Amino acid sequence: MKDVCLDVEGKRLIDRVSLTLFPETISLFMGPSGAGKSLLLRLLHGLLSPSRGSITWAGRVLDDRMRKRQAMVFQNPVMLNRSVLANLTFVLRLVDNNHPHVAMELLERVALRQHARQPAMELSGGERQRLAIAKALAVQPEVLFLDEAMSHLDPPSVTLIEELILQQQRQGIKVIMVSHDLGQIQRLADEIFFVHQGQLVEHAVAQTFFANPQSFPAQLFLQSQSWSKTFYQE
Amino acid sequence: MTDLSDVFFLAISLVLSGNNDLLEIVALSLRVSLTAVGCAVLVGMPLGAAVGLGRFPGKNIIVLFFNAMMGIPPVVVGLFVYMMVSKSGPLGWLDILYTPTAMITAQFILITPIIASLTRQVIEDLHQHHAQQFRSLCVPRHVAILELLREGRTSLLTTAMAGLGRAMAEVGAVIIVGGNINHLTRVMTTAIALETSKGDLALALALGIVLLAMSLIINSAVMGLRNRAPSVIGTVS
Numbered sequence A: 001m002k003d004v005c006l007d008v009e010g011k012r013l014i015d016r017v018s019l020t021l022f023p024e025t026i027s028l029f030m031g032p033s034g035a036g037k038s039l040l041l042r043l044l045h046g047l048l049s050p051s052r053g054s055i056t057w058a059g060r061v062l063d064d065r066m067r068k069r070q071a072m073v074f075q076n077p078v079m080l081n082r083s084v085l086a087n088l089t090f091v092l093r094l095v096d097n098n099h100p101h102v103a104m105e106l107l108e109r110v111a112l113r114q115h116a117r118q119p120a121m122e123l124s125g126g127e128r129q130r131l132a133i134a135k136a137l138a139v140q141p142e143v144l145f146l147d148e149a150m151s152h153l154d155p156p157s158v159t160l161i162e163e164l165i166l167q168q169q170r171q172g173i174k175v176i177m178v179s180h181d182l183g184q185i186q187r188l189a190d191e192i193f194f195v196h197q198g199q200l201v202e203h204a205v206a207q208t209f210f211a212n213p214q215s216f217p218a219q220l221f222l223q224s225q226s227w228s229k230t231f232y233q234e
Numbered sequence B: 001m002t003d004l005s006d007v008f009f010l011a012i013s014l015v016l017s018g019n020n021d022l023l024e025i026v027a028l029s030l031r032v033s034l035t036a037v038g039c040a041v042l043v044g045m046p047l048g049a050a051v052g053l054g055r056f057p058g059k060n061i062i063v064l065f066f067n068a069m070m071g072i073p074p075v076v077v078g079l080f081v082y083m084m085v086s087k088s089g090p091l092g093w094l095d096i097l098y099t100p101t102a103m104i105t106a107q108f109i110l111i112t113p114i115i116a117s118l119t120r121q122v123i124e125d126l127h128q129h130h131a132q133q134f135r136s137l138c139v140p141r142h143v144a145i146l147e148l149l150r151e152g153r154t155s156l157l158t159t160a161m162a163g164l165g166r167a168m169a170e171v172g173a174v175i176i177v178g179g180n181i182n183h184l185t186r187v188m189t190t191a192i193a194l195e196t197s198k199g200d201l202a203l204a205l206a207l208g209i210v211l212l213a214m215s216l217i218i219n220s221a222v223m224g225l226r227n228r229a230p231s232v233i234g235t236v237s
């Protein structure tokens, strides 16, 4: 991603962001709400085109063939108005992998097997997110985007899905995610991109970032979060 | 008072006995309106879906036109069709004035904009909702359209029902182009208008009861469908 800007209706939402992502690691975007994290993920995944600058994957501009090898879990997962299983088989059909046992196995992995026949619209927030993750895994992607994909999960589910993600990463899949959960970020992230008001203000290895954030917005962000943590614990 | 209750009982007995005149009128009403709705669905839904999914200059004008046409008074449509198909009109050679065909045409013009407009809305909303996900999955365009129509099936059926309701209930258009000719173009609404003015309140009321019952059936079907349909927007808040 080189020198990328995104303007919408005369407003600069992403401002000259350049970054390089390397395979087989978990890259994590963090920053305050409205900073532009979701926009960056959508730019990378080719759902938005930059107003300026260029985005390339392995030297090539993203096309449909390459996007097919990526999968994205959206911040607000969208379901088709049919059963959980049918939502999953819709994706499996698209990637020519529609065997009943594959679908059930995927549901098993996100602990939704008992919900297979339930209308997807009836699912709770956390169950929806798990279905969305199963749909993303169904693509068997090489690059997996997760935009706050675990924000509604209860602790056991978080553990389950984090384990799934680490497993994906160990299999050589590139994970690019957004999260607000500091604990989770420290558990998963290899590197951190800190985004603030549409700009990339800091990029560091996760440990370095938490030990010694360089930019002022990141320092402020981490301080306020640790402050609120102590506040709530007391 | 006794007069009115007599009329009422006569009307009820007409309905229950399955009076021939009554049945004929009801049957024609259904034939005309169902045919008009069928044609309007065939034309209006693909048109609405195409406009909803398309991006082209002048789209707003088409949308505006359909929306404006939704509220057009039936008599105006009747007048328009009359001028087209009357002896001196440009389509006079078709010789369909005062036939059910003319009535179907008028009702078709009346409800196609409704169906096209509502379909466009439904498809556009659904598309907006699913576009990113479909794009992410590289869903081919024809699959996307089919899936959206399937997603909107309940709303689309509701739309057709709304069209049927409007067609069955309107009187202005069919009376002008049909002429309310006995055994030929007399439908429920025109018969009610005529029988009332003639003073045969029993037949008018009997037809009114049937019409009301049908309207109730159509509307409760619509309501039943609505209640079964979960909201279009189902996201994690």
Ligand SMILES: Nc1ncnc2c1ncn2[C@@H]1O[C@H](COP(=O)(O)OP(=O)(O)OP(=O)(O)O)[C@@H](O)[C@H]1O
Pocket (backbone or CB within 6 Å): A008, A013, A031, A032, A033, A034, A035, A036, A037, A038, A039, A040, A075
């Ligand atoms: N289509 C759009 N038109 C105009 N502004 C937009 C559009 N999409 C996003 N924005 C704005 O861009 C900014 C960044 O949005 P984005 O969704 O990337 O934030 P985020 O970092 O993901 O925040 P959050 O943590 O709350 O999800 C926001 O201020 C948002 O209002």
Ligand SMILES: [Mg+2]
Pocket (backbone or CB within 6 Å): A037, A038, A039, A075, A147
């Ligand atoms: Mg976001």
